[in-house]
Amino acid sequence: MTGAAGRIVIVGAGQAGVQAAEALRAGGYAGDVQLLGDEPHGPYHRPPLSKAWLASELEAAQLVMRAPEVLARKQIGLRTHCRVTAIDRDKHQVRLAAGGTLDYSGLVLATGATPRRLSLAGLDGPGVHVLRGLDDASALADGLSRCALADRSIVVIGGGFIGLEVAATARKKGLAVTVLEAAPRLLGRVLAPMLSDWYAALHRAHGVDLVLDARPQAIERDADGQPEAVRLGDGRRVACGLIVLGVGVDANDALAREAGLACDRGIVVDACGRTSDPLIVAAGDCTARRLDDGTLLRLESVQNATEQGKSAAAALLGQARPFVSTPWFWSDQYDRKLQMAGLSQGADEWVLRGRLEDASFSVHHFKAGRWVAVDSINAPKDHLLARKLMDAGRHPTRDQVADPAFDLASLLAA
Amino acid sequence: MTTITYVEPSGNRVTVDVTEGWSLMQAAIANGVEGITGECGGSCACATCHCYVDEARMADVPAAAEGELGMLAHVAAERRPNSRLACQIKASAAIDGLVVHLPETQE
Numbered sequence: 001m002t003g004a005a006g007r008i009v010i011v012g013a014g015q016a017g018v019q020a021a022e023a024l025r026a027g028g029y030a031g032d033v034q035l036l037g038d039e040p041h042g043p044y045h046r047p048p049l050s051k052a053w054l055a056s057e058l059e060a061a062q063l064v065m066r067a068p069e070v071l072a073r074k075q076i077g078l079r080t081h082c083r084v085t086a087i088d089r090d091k092h093q094v095r096l097a098a099g100g101t102l103d104y105s106g107l108v109l110a111t112g113a114t115p116r117r118l119s120l121a122g123l124d125g126p127g128v129h130v131l132r133g134l135d136d137a138s139a140l141a142d143g144l145s146r147c148a149l150a151d152r153s154i155v156v157i158g159g160g161f162i163g164l165e166v167a168a169t170a171r172k173k174g175l176a177v178t179v180l181e182a183a184p185r186l187l188g189r190v191l192a193p194m195l196s197d198w199y200a201a202l203h204r205a206h207g208v209d210l211v212l213d214a215r216p217q218a219i220e221r222d223a224d225g226q227p228e229a230v231r232l233g234d235g236r237r238v239a240c241g242l243i244v245l246g247v248g249v250d251a252n253d254a255l256a257r258e259a260g261l262a263c264d265r266g267i268v269v270d271a272c273g274r275t276s277d278p279l280i281v282a283a284g285d286c287t288a289r290r291l292d293d294g295t296l297l298r299l300e301s302v303q304n305a306t307e308q309g310k311s312a313a314a315a316l317l318g319q320a321r322p323f324v325s326t327p328w329f330w331s332d333q334y335d336r337k338l339q340m341a342g343l344s345q346g347a348d349e350w351v352l353r354g355r356l357e358d359a360s361f362s363v364h365h366f367k368a369g370r371w372v373a374v375d376s377i378n379a380p381k382d383h384l385l386a387r388k389l390m391d392a393g394r395h396p397t398r399d400q401v402a403d404p405a406f407d408l409a410s411l412l413a414a
Numbered sequence: 415m416t417t418i419t420y421v422e423p424s425g426n427r428v429t430v431d432v433t434e435g436w437s438l439m440q441a442a443i444a445n446g447v448e449g450i451t452g453e454c455g456g457s458c459a460c461a462t463c464h465c466y467v468d469e470a471r472m473a474d475v476p477a478a479a480e481g482e483l484g485m486l487a488h489v490a491a492e493r494r495p496n497s498r499l500a501c502q503i504k505a506s507a508a509i510d511g512l513v514v515h516l517p518e519t520q521e
Contacts, residue, residue, distance in 0.1 A: 045455025067446040380484025
C-alpha cells in the first residue's frame with residue numbers, strides 16, 4: 001500500500017480504463033492511480049482506425065485520446081508496454097510481465113477484447129489481418145496500399161461493422177473488394193431485414209462483390225506463402241492478395257477467470273461494474289453485464305466503455321452509479337452514418353419512418369409490440385429523439401410510429 | 415499553421431499552432447486543452463467537443479453540415495447560435511487567429 005489512500009491499478013489504457021482513471025480523480029480519489037496499457041502507445045481513439053486512419057488521412061498524433069500532460073496534471077500514472085500476467089487476490093497484487101508486482105487497494109479491469117480467428121485451412125501466414133488496435137490498423141493500411149499498387153483485390157471475411165467499414169474504406173482507396181458473410185443477410189443480429197438489404201445494396205452500388213451465405217473453405221497461397229485466393233464451399237475461388245477477418249471479438253477475461261472471478265464470455269459485472277470481488281471492478285468490452293432477469297448483456301461500444309468506466313470508478317469509491325442510459329452506437333460507411341439507439345435483439349416487427357430511397361430515414365424495432373430500438377441513417381435528430389424518449393421511458397405505440405403525421409417529440413411533453 | 419486560441423472553462427487562454435487539416439478537437443486534445451472531451455474520436459457521434467466560436471468570425475468558419483446541426487441538439491451546455499462541434503472545424507488559413515470558448519461541461 002502507498003499510504004492510507006492506497007493505490008488503484010487499472011489494467012487497460014483504452015476508453016474504459018482512461019475514463020475510470022479520470023472518474024476516480026473527478027470523484028475526489030487522492031491515492032495513487034496507475035493506468036497500465038500493454039500497447040506501446042498511450043491512450044488513443046479507436047473509432048477512426050477503420051475509417052480515416054485506414055484511408056491514410058490522419059497522422060498518429062490526431063488519434064491521441066489524452067495528451068501525456070493531461071494525465072500528468074491529473075496525477076494519473078501511465079505505463080505503456082506493461083502487460084499484467086496474473087492477479088493475486090489474496091495479496092492484492094498484480095504481477096507484471098516485465099517482472100515484479102504492483103500492490104492495489106482497488107483494481108479496475110479494462111482489458112478489452114481480442115478479434116476472433118476462424119478455423120480455416122491456410123489461415124496462418126502472412127496477408128491475413130484483423131483490426132482492433134493501432135498496430136493492426138497500420139499493418140492493414142500498409143497491406144491495402146501494397147494491394148492497390150499491385151492491382152490485387154482483397155477479401156473481407158465477415159459482414160459485421162468492422163468488416164463493412166473496412167470494405168467501404170478499401171473501396172475508397174480504389175481496391176476491388178469481396179465481402180464474404182456467412183449469414184443470409186448483413187448485420188442480421190442487430191438490423192431490421194430491410195436495413196440489411198439496404199446495406200447490401202449500398203455496398204454493391206459502391207462496387208463491392210458481396211457474397212451472402214458464404215462458406216469459406218480454405219485460403220490458397222502461392223509459392224512464397226502469400227494469399228492468392230479464398231476458396232468457397234460452392235467451389236467458387238475468389239482471387240485476392242490480402243484477407244481481413246472481421247468475425248467478432250472475444251472478451252479478454254482470462255486474467256479474471258484465472259483469478260477465480262465469475263466470468264461468462266466476459267467478466268461478469270452488475271450495472272455498477274462490480275465483479276464477484278469487492279475490490280475489483282471491470283469496464284468496457286471485457287465485461288458481460290448481468291441483467292435483472294439473469295441474462296447477460298455484452299455491449300461493445302464507446303458509450304459502454306465510457307459509462308462502465310465511470311460506474312467502475314464510482315464503485316471503488318463506495319458509490320453505486322448504475323449505467324442505465326439508453327445504449328447507443330454508430331457506424332460510418334461511405335457517406336452514410338448509422339446511429340442506433342436501444343437494444344434491437346429479439347425484435348420481430350419493424351416500422352420505417354421516411355423512405356429507404358431518401359437521404360435519411362429511421363427504422364423502428366418492436367419486440368412483442370413494444371418499441372425497443374431505433375436505427376437512423378443520416379438522421380441524428382431522429383436518433384437523439386429516440387434516446388431522449390427511451391431515457392424518459394416514453395414509448396410510442398406502433399400506430400404512432402407508423403403515422404408519418406404523428407410528432408414523436410410530442411411524447412416528451414406532458 | 416493556423417493559430418487558434420482556446421478559452422478554457424476557467425478563463426485560461428491557450429494559443430495553439432494547428433496543422434492545416436487537423437480538426438480543432440484534435441488540436442485541443444493533443445495540446446492538453448481543458449474543457450473538451452471528444453469521446454467518439456471525431457466521428458460527429460457524441461457531441462462532447464462543443465465549443466463557442468467567436469461571433470465576429472462566424473462568417474469565416476465553414477457552415478455546419480446537417481449531421482453536425484443534428485448532434486448540436488445534444489450538447490450538454492447551453493446551445494447558442496455560435497455553438498459548433500470542434501471535431502467538424504478543420505484548421506485553414508480562413509480561420510487563422512480564431513478564438514473559441516469551451517463550455518463548462520461536455521457531458
